[in-house]
Amino acid sequence: MEIIKQKRVWQVFVLLATVFGICIVIKGRADISSSRKGFFAMDTYMTVTVEGSKASKAAELAEREVNRLDEELSTGIEDSPVSTINRTGEGYLPEDLDYLLKRSYEIYQMTEGAFDITIYPVMKAWGFGGDSFCVPKAETLKELLNHVNMDGLQYDQQLHVLHLESGAMIDFGGIAKGYTGDRVASVLQERGVKSAMINLGGNVRVIGRKSDGNDWRIAIQSPDSAEQYLGVVSAHDVSIVTSGGYQRYFEKDGIVYHHIIDPDTGYPANSGLLSVTIISEDGTLADGLSTALFVMGKDDAIKLWKEYSDMFEFILYTEKRELYVSSGIYDTFTSELPVYIVE
Amino acid sequence: MKNDRTQADSRRLKNDFILIIAIAVIAVLSFLILRFWVQKEGDKVVITLDGTVYGEYLLRENQTIHIESSTGLNTVVIKDGVVFMQEADCPDQICVKHSSIHRTKESIVCLPHRLVVEVVRTAASKKQGIDGVAE
Numbered sequence: 056m057e058i059i060k061q062k063r064v065w066q067v068f069v070l071l072a073t074v075f076g077i078c079i080v081i082k083g084r085a086d087i088s089s090s091r092k093g094f095f096a097m098d099t100y101m102t103v104t105v106e107g108s109k110a111s112k113a114a115e116l117a118e119r120e121v122n123r124l125d126e127e128l129s130t131g132i133e134d135s136p137v138s139t140i141n142r143t144g145e146g147y148l149p150e151d152l153d154y155l156l157k158r159s160y161e162i163y164q165m166t167e168g169a170f171d172i173t174i175y176p177v178m179k180a181w182g183f184g185g186d187s188f189c190v191p192k193a194e195t196l197k198e199l200l201n202h203v204n205m206d207g208l209q210y211d212q213q214l215h216v217l218h219l220e221s222g223a224m225i226d227f228g229g230i231a232k233g234y235t236g237d238r239v240a241s242v243l244q245e246r247g248v249k250s251a252m253i254n255l256g257g258n259v260r261v262i263g264r265k266s267d268g269n270d271w272r273i274a275i276q277s278p279d280s281a282e283q284y285l286g287v288v289s290a291h292d293v294s295i296v297t298s299g300g301y302q303r304y305f306e307k308d309g310i311v312y313h314h315i316i317d318p319d320t321g322y323p324a325n326s327g328l329l330s331v332t333i334i335s336e337d338g339t340l341a342d343g344l345s346t347a348l349f350v351m352g353k354d355d356a357i358k359l360w361k362e363y364s365d366m367f368e369f370i371l372y373t374e375k376r377e378l379y380v381s382s383g384i385y386d387t388f389t390s391e392l393p394v395y396i397v398e
Numbered sequence: 399m400k401n402d403r404t405q406a407d408s409r410r411l412k413n414d415f416i417l418i419i420a421i422a423v424i425a426v427l428s429f430l431i432l433r434f435w436v437q438k439e440g441d442k443v444v445i446t447l448d449g450t451v452y453g454e455y456l457l458r459e460n461q462t463i464h465i466e467s468s469t470g471l472n473t474v475v476i477k478d479g480v481v482f483m484q485e486a487d488c489p490d491q492i493c494v495k496h497s498s499i500h501r502t503k504e505s506i507v508c509l510p511h512r513l514v515v516e517v518v519r520t521a522a523s524k525k526q527g528i529d530g531v532a533e
Contacts, residue, residue, distance in 0.1 A: 064417045071421060075428050093514060094449050100507045100514060104529070257533035265529070276533035281497045287528060295532040302533070332532060 096121045097232065098131065099256030105243075106250040106266040113248055117239045121255070124235050127152055128227045130175070131185060140217055141175070141224040148215045155227050155234060155339070156210065156217065162230070162343040163205045166359065170347035171318040173203050175226035181323075183314045184226075188305035190312065196321035203318050233342025236260035236294050240338075257302075259295040260338055270387070275370060278329040285330065285372055286390030294338035298345035299330035299372075317350050326352030327374050334384060335367035344369075353379060357397055441502065441519055443481050445474060448512040457481065457500065457517065469511040481515055483508065502527055 091104040092114030101121065105113040127149055129135045140146035148156060162170045175184065176199045182188035191199075202222040209218040219225070227234075232255045239253050240262050250263040252271055261271040270289035277283035278301040288295060300313030300323065317324040331349040335341040344367060348356040353371055360369055360381055370388065371379040378394045385396050441457040447467055455461060455476060462484070463474040472493070473485040482498035483506050493508035493515075502519040519527070 061413060064413050064420075067417065068420050071424050075424055078428065079431065092449075093446065095509075095512055098509075100505075100509070252530050254530050257531070259530050259532045261530075271529045272527070274528045274531045276531055282501075284528075284531070288532075297532045 094118045094121075097125050097129070097235070097256065101256060102254045103239075103243075104252040104254075105248055107248070113243050113246070113251060116242050116246060117253065120239050120242045121235055124151060124231070124238060128155070128231055130226050130228070137225065137227065140219060144219045144221065144223075146217060148210075148217055151234075151238070152227070153215050155230060156208075158234070158339045159227065159230060159343070160205055160208075162340065162347065165363070166344070166347035166351065168205075168318055169350040169355075170229060170343050171203060171205050172225045172227060172229065173205055173208070173223055174316055174318050175224040176202055176222065177316050177318075177321050178226065178314070179224070181312065181314075181316065182305070183303065183316075188307070188312070190307055191321075200318075200321050203321075229346045230339050230343040232256065232258040233294055233296055233338040233340070235338075237338035257297065258338075258342065261290055261293060261295075264291045275330075275332050278372065279376075285332075285370065285378060285392065286388055286394075288332075288334060288370075288384060289387045289389075290334065293334050293336050294341040295332065295334050296338070296341040296345045297330060297332040298349045299328075300324075300349075301329065315346055315349050324350040326350060328353060328356075328371055329374055330370075330372040331356070332370040333367050334369070337366065340367060360397070441500075441517055443474075443476055444516050444518050446514045446516070452513075454518075465513065467511060467513070469513075472508055472511060472513055474515055481517065482506070483515065486511070503530065 091102050092111060093100060093102040094114065096118060103114040103117045126132060126135055128137050130137055130141065132138060136146055136149060136152055159172045177196065178184050179186065180191040180195060180199055202220065207220050207223060236253055236255055236258055237260065240260050243251055243262060248262060250266055253260045259273050264270055270291050272287050272289055273295050274284040274287045275297055277285045278299050298315060300315055302314070304311050304313035313323045315324045316322065326349065328349050331345050333341040333345045333348070348359070348369065351359065353373060356369065356371060364383065368381040368383040378390060378392050379397055380388055380394050382396055382398045443455045443457055445452040445463065445465065447465065452465060453463065455463065457476060457479060460477050465472045465474065470487045472483060475482055475484045480498040480500040483493040483496060486494050486508055488508055488510040490510065493506050496506045499506060499517055502517055505514055505516040507514050
């Protein structure tokens with residue numbers, strides 16, 4: 056009788072322990088339904104948030120793709136194709152850079168020069184190329200502006216060889232992150248990821264919707280304060296890119312000089328806008344246009360959008376603290392600030 | 399005869415006793431583990447160094463965290479529900495100049511030291527908030 060009872064004691068004990076163990080495991084796994092991994096690349100901090108159980112692997116793939124692209128287009132890496140071209144005046148463009156050159160030229164024409172990858176020598180003169188900040192002399196800028204002209208680039212489409220005129224230099228920094236976001240999204244989707252959010256130093260790309268079926272809610276940083284948002288966009292399968300002087304600037308003798316240089320003047324753009332956000336399925340376009348529209352100012356930006364309204368949406372924040380939002384995202388953008396809708 | 403039965407009885411009692419104790423222990427253990435290990439309630443501050451988690455701290459507990467790494471020193475302070483970088487020996491001091499953070503997904507990054515301080519909302523208190531910030 057005792058032997059049977061002892062066996063029963065053990066059976067119950069083992070059963071309880073197993074149930075307890077299963078509960079712990081289920082609880083643990085439930086908490087990992089969405090996870091985020093971060094890494095440093097392209098001189099900034101990036102995060103990949105994936106819903107479902109593929110998070111760690113996804114971040115690994117993302118980091119690899121980002122580093123691959125960084126090695127090609129970084130002006131900070133001495134032997135990158137871009138650095139080589141800038142140093143020697145000539146060089147071969149691998150597939151991704153060939154694509155970026157073509158897109159850059161497209162956006163250059165679309166924005167009538169407000170976006171121009173040959174602005175790089177001017178940016179360097181101001182110190183935004185990694186050197187110390189300084190205010191260049193007007194004569195220096197005038198001289199450098201002679202070399203700012205994408206039409207001056209000579210590109211052999213067959214051999215993929217780019218030739219720069221003497222004094223010219225290029226930098227894909229204005230569209231790199233947008234393109235990279237799209238590339239990372241491709242890589243992840245190929246691996247079966249259906250729901251993810253990629254944040255490349257503030258450049259956001261979302262894949263699908265969240266696992267609960269809701270859109271991703273992306274806040275837009277306010278230029279006025281690190282603690283405030285201009286509003287929140289609900290989105291899926293798009294890139295959201297914000298450009299603003301507040302992102303990178305220096306002060307000298309009481310004047311603030313920011314990094315978004317107007318290719319026409321050689322000086323930081325002074326168009327009346329504090330922040331431009333572009334939302335588009337095309338990340339490369341979103342990145343390029345966010346810079347270009349900041350240079351162009353509200354009126355020209357709106358004119359451009361009316362011409363290409365099926366390709367992107369915008370959120371403009373003016374010096375007068377007014378928000379102008381394109382009609383396509385009226386339903387999905389919420390803000391506590393007054394919003395003017397552009398039809 | 400009577401002795402055998404008493405011995406059997408006491409052994410049975412002892413087994414019952416052991417069983418009860420075992421169940422009680424499992425119950426208490428599971429409660430404690432679920433409460434404190436698997437599910438920490440409240441917002442957390444997660445500090446990562448070069449991609450690896452350095453430590454996790456509760457936002458509601460005032461504390462000072464000194465991080466000494468191969469790249470340098472950072473002092474993170476959690477006080478009255480906000481986090482900020484009190485001190486750092488990095489050259490640009492961007493992390494120190496950054497305003498204090500307390501909202502989910504907000505972060506302070508010390509790029510030269512590859513250090514990230516981030517506010518994370520735990521599963522227990524997840525709301526329909528913001529998933530990311532375009533900046």
